[in-house]
Amino acid sequence: MLRTLLIALTGGWLISCSSPSTSNDNANETDHQMTELPLDVHSYARPNFARITHLHWIAEIDFTNKIINATARYDIDKAAAADEIILDTYGLNIESVVDEAGNELAFTIGEMDSHLGKALRIGLGGETHQIAVVYSTQPGAKALQWLDAEQTAGKELPFLFTQSQAILARTWIPIQDSPGIRFTYSAEVTVPNNMLALMSATNPTEKNESGTYSFEMKQPIPAYLMALSVGDIVFKPVGPRTGVYAEPSLVDTSAWEFGRMDEMLVAAEELYGPYAWERYDVIVLPPSFPFGGMENPRLTFATPTILAGDRSLTALIAHELAHSWSGNLVTNATWNDFWLNEGFTVYFEQRIMEAVRGRDYAEMLIALGQQDLRHTTDEMGTSKDSHLKLDLEGRDPDDGMSDIAYEKGNFLLKTIEAAVGREAFDNWLKNYFERHKFQVMDTETFVEEVNSELLTTEELRSEVRLDEWIYGPGLPDNCPEITSARFAAVDNQIEAFGAGSGADELATTDWTTHEWLRFIRGLPSELTETQLNDLDQAFGFTNSGNCEILAAWFQKTIPNNYATADARVESFLIEVGRRKFLTPTYVALVEADPSKEKARAIYAKARPNYHSVARGTMDELLDW
Numbered sequence: 001m002l003r004t005l006l007i008a009l010t011g012g013w014l015i016s017c018s019s020p021s022t023s024n025d026n027a028n029e030t031d032h033q034m035t036e037l038p039l040d041v042h043s044y045a046r047p048n049f050a051r052i053t054h055l056h057w058i059a060e061i062d063f064t065n066k067i068i069n070a071t072a073r074y075d076i077d078k079a080a081a082a083d084e085i086i087l088d089t090y091g092l093n094i095e096s097v098v099d100e101a102g103n104e105l106a107f108t109i110g111e112m113d114s115h116l117g118k119a120l121r122i123g124l125g126g127e128t129h130q131i132a133v134v135y136s137t138q139p140g141a142k143a144l145q146w147l148d149a150e151q152t153a154g155k156e157l158p159f160l161f162t163q164s165q166a167i168l169a170r171t172w173i174p175i176q177d178s179p180g181i182r183f184t185y186s187a188e189v190t191v192p193n194n195m196l197a198l199m200s201a202t203n204p205t206e207k208n209e210s211g212t213y214s215f216e217m218k219q220p221i222p223a224y225l226m227a228l229s230v231g232d233i234v235f236k237p238v239g240p241r242t243g244v245y246a247e248p249s250l251v252d253t254s255a256w257e258f259g260r261m262d263e264m265l266v267a268a269e270e271l272y273g274p275y276a277w278e279r280y281d282v283i284v285l286p287p288s289f290p291f292g293g294m295e296n297p298r299l300t301f302a303t304p305t306i307l308a309g310d311r312s313l314t315a316l317i318a319h320e321l322a323h324s325w326s327g328n329l330v331t332n333a334t335w336n337d338f339w340l341n342e343g344f345t346v347y348f349e350q351r352i353m354e355a356v357r358g359r360d361y362a363e364m365l366i367a368l369g370q371q372d373l374r375h376t377t378d379e380m381g382t383s384k385d386s387h388l389k390l391d392l393e394g395r396d397p398d399d400g401m402s403d404i405a406y407e408k409g410n411f412l413l414k415t416i417e418a419a420v421g422r423e424a425f426d427n428w429l430k431n432y433f434e435r436h437k438f439q440v441m442d443t444e445t446f447v448e449e450v451n452s453e454l455l456t457t458e459e460l461r462s463e464v465r466l467d468e469w470i471y472g473p474g475l476p477d478n479c480p481e482i483t484s485a486r487f488a489a490v491d492n493q494i495e496a497f498g499a500g501s502g503a504d505e506l507a508t509t510d511w512t513t514h515e516w517l518r519f520i521r522g523l524p525s526e527l528t529e530t531q532l533n534d535l536d537q538a539f540g541f542t543n544s545g546n547c548e549i550l551a552a553w554f555q556k557t558i559p560n561n562y563a564t565a566d567a568r569v570e571s572f573l574i575e576v577g578r579r580k581f582l583t584p585t586y587v588a589l590v591e592a593d594p595s596k597e598k599a600r601a602i603y604a605k606a607r608p609n610y611h612s613v614a615r616g617t618m619d620e621l622l623d624w
């Protein structure tokens with residue numbers, strides 16, 4: 001049961017004949033039982049009155065005008081008293097709305113809110129159980145990134161991909177865009193000749209003559225998991241349940257890089273129960289994709305920056321795969337509970353990596369995460385944004401996507417695991433996924449369940465200090481300290497370098513990306529040109545094809561004015577659109593040159609290549 005229900009019922013619902021009150025607004029008035037859903041301050045929808053249950057989406061993708069023309073037909077469920085349904089929209093041109101009999105339905109479009117967009121209120125007759133919205137998107141729709149042919153690997157055909165999380169689904173589909181509202185969907189998508197369309201659903205593996213593709217998602221999902229990708233895309237199987245989609249020139253490399261996906265899937269199921277989505281495929285997108293990966297069900301969207309050539313960055317695949325349980329199956333009730341999606345997923349990801357690559361390997365991942373987290377909590381100080389439970393009302397929920405949700409969330413779970421023991425924790429977690437599958441979870445329910453099922457004694461509760469972790473700032477001092485034997489060996493080499501050893505004398509044989517990251521991060525912040533040159537000569541950092549290593553290296557070259565790397569910084573920022581790399585690199589440029597002139601000059605060239613979510617962050621950083 002969700003404690004937020006009472007608040008949900010006071011939200012701005014307009015029933016024509018009565019004002020809202022908790023007594024006559026709740027599901028008692030329905031002719032059948034509707035599950036009660038929480039209030040979400042980032043959606044206009046009022047799902048306890050009327051909600052969508054199935055979407056049939058018919059769309060035509062127009063690359064010439066960079067728009068989608070579509071009809072979104074919904075099955076709806078409603079309370080007896082409901083005489084309207086509210087959908088979220090942002091920048092959509094709504095042409096008409098009809099019911100199942102083809103009768104026009106009256107609708108109004110509300111005031112514009114810069115984060116939320118506009119409410120689309122559709123009047124419902126007593127017998128209306130289906131609505132169809134005919135609409136088109138605008139060329140600048142925030143979820144959509146339209147790439148010209150030159151921005152792809154093949155350079156012959158354009159490309160389109162979506163990024164709906166957190167609240168951008170409403171920029172390409174009029175929808176109830178709240179993580180608590182789940183629906184099944186089907187779709188018919190028409191694209192230009194020679195292109196393949198893919199969605200977060202059952203997918204084709206080959207192009208067809210007609211250019212029209214059908215999709216079905218039988219398991220109910222929230223709107224932020226709606227996804228579409230269109231381009232010159234081919235498929236290559238990896239294992240019996242897994243495969244890779246990519247542009248033709250990248251598909252073999254990608255299939256090799258992700259060669260252990262099936263093994264990861266098996267390891268995940270052994271840990272926390274059956275995989276609910278049948279297939280697990282990955283599409284490798286062009287480099288402007290703003291995130292490392294997006295856990296679109298059945299089809300993870302991934303950045304090509306994890307193609308390191310040595311399978312060293314595939315923990316990202318373990319992360320997106322883990323979301324098939326934490327996030328996609330048990331979903332954060334609102335974006336204020338985002339840590340329940342991400343903290344659980346980081347924990348789960350590291351357990352998959354431990355199963356597949358061994359404990360010493362996983363320890364390196366955990367230690368790097370802890371280093372990131374300490375950096376973030378130092379920066380945030382006592383800010384409420386460093387609480388696990390967030391308050392994002394009136395803000396873009398994208399503001400909550402920090403290391404706090406991911407790493408502080410992960411370390412809380414590790415703290416609980418350390419207190420109750422791994423076996424008890426694993427049993428609990430497996431049961432948690434089973435018990436809450438296809439439902440939402442909020443922080444308060446999590447606390448209640450952990451207290452009653454795991455931290456059952458006063459002693460355990462005071463050992464873990466849940467409230468301090470969740471409702472307090474920074475990193476509590478009972479956070480487990482992570483030691484990694486392999487990193488201890490790296491630290492010795494950092495020391496040797498500091499004591500005057502030449503870079504080529506250091507013992508670096510068989511280092512993975514993680515060891516290199518530890519090494520680069522651990523170098524002194526002040527380095528001379530001679531030292532930087534020595535490192536570069538020995539290890540080729542500036543010309544590395546590994547984006548993680550490059551981005552870490554730039555944190556040393558930019559503050560120390562190492563001009564040799566300048567051209568690489570610029571080409572990297574122009575080519576890659578992954579926000580994780582952009583933000584620290586631009587920050588370093590701004591710190592080195594507070595006039596921002598240098599950073600803005602690069603940004604002017606790079607910005608057209610970025611997705612709107614990356615632009616949003618960089619625009620703010622660079623006063624664009």
Ligand SMILES: [Zn+2]
Pocket residue numbers: 319323341342345
């Ligand atoms: Zn994630």
